[in-house]
Amino acid sequence: MLIPIEPKIESYYSCLIGFANLSPEQRLRVLYDYLEYAYRNRHLTIREIKENYRKITGLSEYKIDFIERTLDFIEPSLFRKRAVGFPAKWYYRFHTTAITIIERGRIIRSDYINSPAFIVKRIERPARRAEEELEEIGVDTVTGLMIYYSDSTKKYYLIENGKIVKEFDELAVIVTYSVDTGGGHQKLVVEITSWTFVKSMNRTQINGVEIELEEFVKDALSYYFNLGIMEVAIKGGIEYASKSITINLEEGQTVSLEKVSYPNKRIFIEYFHRRGGKTKRISKTETEFLREKELYPDREHMSKGGRPQKQKTMREF
Numbered sequence: 373m374l375i376p377i378e379p380k381i382e383s384y385y386s387c388l389i390g391f392a393n394l395s396p397e398q399r400l401r402v403l404y405d406y407l408e409y410a411y412r413n414r415h416l417t418i419r420e421i422k423e424n425y426r427k428i429t430g431l432s433e434y435k436i437d438f439i440e441r442t443l444d445f446i447e448p449s450l451f452r453k454r455a456v457g458f459p460a461k462w463y464y465r466f467h468t469t470a471i472t473i474i475e476r477g478r479i480i481r482s483d484y485i486n487s488p489a490f491i492v493k494r495i496e497r498p499a500r501r502a503e504e505e506l507e508e509i510g511v512d513t514v515t516g517l518m519i520y521y522s523d524s525t526k527k528y529y530l531i532e533n534g535k536i537v538k539e540f541d542e543l544a545v546i547v548t549y550s551v552d553t554g555g556g557h558q559k560l561v562v563e564i565t566s567w568t569f570v571k572s573m574n575r576t577q578i579n580g581v582e583i584e585l586e587e588f589v590k591d592a593l594s595y596y597f598n599l600g601i602m603e604v605a606i607k608g609g610i611e612y613a614s615k616s617i618t619i620n621l622e623e624g625q626t627v628s629l630e631k632v633s634y635p636n637k638r639i640f641i642e643y644f645h646r647r648g649g650k651t652k653r654i655s656k657t658e659t660e661f662l663r664e665k666e667l668y669p670d671r672e673h674m675s676k677g678g679r680p681q682k683q684k685t686m687r688e689f
Contacts, residue, residue, distance in 0.1 A: 373505070373506040373508075373520055373531055373534075374503045374504065374505055374506070375503065375504055375506055375522065375529070375536065376501060376502065376503055376504075377389055377393070377502040377503060377504045377524045378524075378525075379393050379394050379395055379398065379499050379502065380398075381394070381398050381401060381402060383502075383524050384398070384402060384431075384435075385429045385430050385431055386430055386524075387430070387431070387432060387435070388502075388504065388523065388524045389502045389524075390500075390502075391435075391438065391494075392497070392499070392500045393499055393500050393501075393502040394499055395499045396495055396496050396497075396499075398499075399494075399495050400478065400479045400480075400495065401478075402439060403439060403442060403443055403479055403495075404473070404477075404478055404479045406425065406436070406439045406440070406443065407443055407450065407470060407473065407474065407479075408474050409421070409425055409428075410425075410451075410464055410466075411464075411466055411470060411471070411474050414463065414464055414465075414466065416463075417461045417462060417463060418453065418462045418463060418464060419462070421464070422436050422437075422440075442491060442494060442495075445487055445488055445491045446483065446484045446487045446491060447484070447486045447487045447488070448467070448469045448486065449467055449469065450466065450467055450469055450470040450473070451464045451465060451466045451467060451470055452464075452465050452467070453465070469483070504522060504523070504524050506520035506521060506522055506529065506531075507520060507521045507522075507523070507574055507575050508520055508575070509521050509528065509543070509575060509578065509612060510610075510611075510612045511612065512530055512612060512613060512614045513546070513611045513612060513613045513617060514613050514614050514615060514617060515530060515538075515614065517530040517531065517532050517537070518530070518531055519543065519612055519614065521573075521574055521575065523574060525539075526541075526571075526572040527539050527540065527541060528540050528541070528542075528543050528614070530614060538614065540614055540615070541571055541572075542569040542570065542571045542631075542633065543569065543570050543571075543573075543578075543612055543613070543614065544567055544568075544569050544611075544612065544613035544614075544615070544616065544617070544629065545567060545568055545569075545570055545578060545581055545582060545585065545610070545611075545612060546565060546566070546567040546585075546610065546611040546612070546613065546629065547565070547566045547567070547582060547585040547586055547589055547607075547609075547610055548563070548564065548565045548566075548607075548608035548609060548611070549562075549563075549564050549589050549593065549605050549606065549607055549608060550562065550563050550564070550605070550606050550608055551564075551593070551597075551601055551604055551605050551606070551643075552604075552606075553604060559645075560597070560643065560644075560645050561643060561644055562593070562597065562601075562605075562641065562642070562643040563641070563642045563643070564589055564592065564593060564639060564640070564641045564642075565629070565639065565640045565641075566585045566586075566588050566589045566592075566637060566638065566639045567585070567629050567632070567637070567638060568581065568585065568632055568633070568634045568635075568636065568637040568638070569631055569632060569633050569634060570633075570634045571633065571634070573634075581634060582610055584637070585637060586607075588637055588639060588658055588661075589639065590605075591661075591665075592639050592641065592654075592656075592661060593605060595661075595665055596641065596654060597643075613629075616628060616629055616630065616631055617629055632657065636657060636658065636659065637657070637658040638655070638656070638657050638658070639654070639655070639656055639658075639661065640653070640654070640655045641653065641654040641655075
């Protein structure tokens with residue numbers, strides 16, 4: 373799925389678009405920023421200036437060289453390079469034209485209009501349209517539409533018939549597991565949901581969050597029930613939601629998946645033990661769960677609060 377990328381200097385610095393995709397005004401800003409940085413750091417070698425600027429802006433070495441070459445061709449000349457010592461170290465020596473630009477705070481047309489024609493064209497030609505291939509995330513539980521992610525805008529999009537119908541900043545990632553030990557007097561049924569809301573994450577990063585949510589679920593199941601419960605736990609799946617949703621419970625009740633932003637996470641557990649047992653629920657953030665686990669590492673399962681007896685095997689259910 374392709375969408376147009378809005379030409380922004382930030383997108384250029386992050387290498388999502390090229391110099392030709394910027395507007396003439398933005399190109400002049402990019403040229404000025406490097407000129408001003410180099411002038412302020414003229415006591416450094418050219419190599420040091422370029423390396424530091426690369427670290428600050430995120431620009432590639434190629435793009436920095438391109439900016440320098442463009443400035444170098446501007447007439448009247450802005451700077452020249454001079455060698456000092458042996459082996460030679462190269463420095464910029466700035467001309468009064470460059471100092472005038474820096475004192476003004478921007479490059480204007482009269483500063484470069486006498487430059488070679490290809491330089492004038494490079495600066496002034498209209499911006500080329502830039503498009504981005506959106507990354508597919510998954511189906512939205514709320515609308516049933518496919519969710520896409522843009523690395524340039526750091527937003528998520530719902531697409532229908534090739535058109536964007538909604539954009540949003542945060543995406544709910546939901547992991548569910550269930551346990552049903554089958555027939556018998558000691559029957560145990562558990563439904564557990566873990567979730568968080570992520571922001572500015574691509575598919576690969578979301579994969580890592582899903583693993584963390586699964587580990588949270590496994591840890592909670594083992595703590596509140598017993599270490600062997602994962603042998604019969606069934607993964608219900610992974611869902612994505614464009615907004616907070618509700619879970620339908622027994623007896624017509626619902627629970628809202630309240631917003632909790634990553635790296636924070638939350639679980640909701642609904643369970644009953646023994647035939648005809650009363651349904652009970654546990655709702656905790658990961659921080660609350662870890663605190664409880666630290667305070668009561670050997671807490672008995674199925675005490676009066678509703679936990680199965682400490683460290684029972686699945687055969688005992």
